[in-house]
């Protein structure tokens with residue numbers, strides 16, 4: 001995080017983040033997301049990836065036949081998603097779109113809406129964004145929210161006193177009606193690999209919900 005930039009603007013913060021980040025970082029799918037999709041949504045459809053970063057999840061989904069709208073606030077990240085789609089031969093199935101999700105949200109209904117590690121130091125109405133994410137799920141579709149449940153040593157949050165919501169709190173904050181089935185609501189641990197190949201045990205907060213028809 002830059003010391004000379006007030007963390008009040010999402011584009012400024014995340015552009016700076018991606019400008020410093022190796023373009024190859026974050027181009028592999030998050031293993032938790034990949035496992036969930038493989039288990040819960042094996043047949044491809046339309047997907048909306050919120051806060052897609054370098055597009056690891058979006059590109060992996062597209063490679064499995066999903067038609068993916070990949071949303072981020074940082075143009076540099078979206079440029080790298082587009083480059084990854086060209087390199088992977090999936091430009092027809094990856095649609096990088098810039099939104100500041102605190103202000104605007106993509107139109108449409110999707111078979112899969114995912115938000116993996118949609119964390120930011122900028123104050124945004126995050127719970128409201130995730131409620132809009134749920135509203136964008138088509139009947140029979142899946143909402144997948146994966147969050148950090150602990151701070152990795154290479155995270156920009158390292159050293160901060162962070163209290164992460166429990167999986168149940170994440171689910172409750174979505175304020176859903178009865179037309180949803182909980183597929184996953186737990187906090188598994190795994191070995192994560194950070195920049196430079198460093199590894200650490202981390203906890204994820206995983207909520208996967210299916211909208212019933």
Ligand SMILES: C[S@@+](CC[C@H](N)C(=O)[O-])C[C@H]1O[C@@H](n2cnc3c(N)ncnc32)[C@H](O)[C@@H]1O
Pocket residue numbers: 010014026030050051052053054056071072073074077099100101102115116117118119120124
């Ligand atoms: C911690 S990163 C996670 C990236 C990716 N999902 C992953 O798992 O590697 C959070 C992402 O959310 C994006 N983001 C933060 N605030 C945003 C906002 N207000 N609107 C859209 N995207 C935002 C950032 O640019 C960043 O790519």
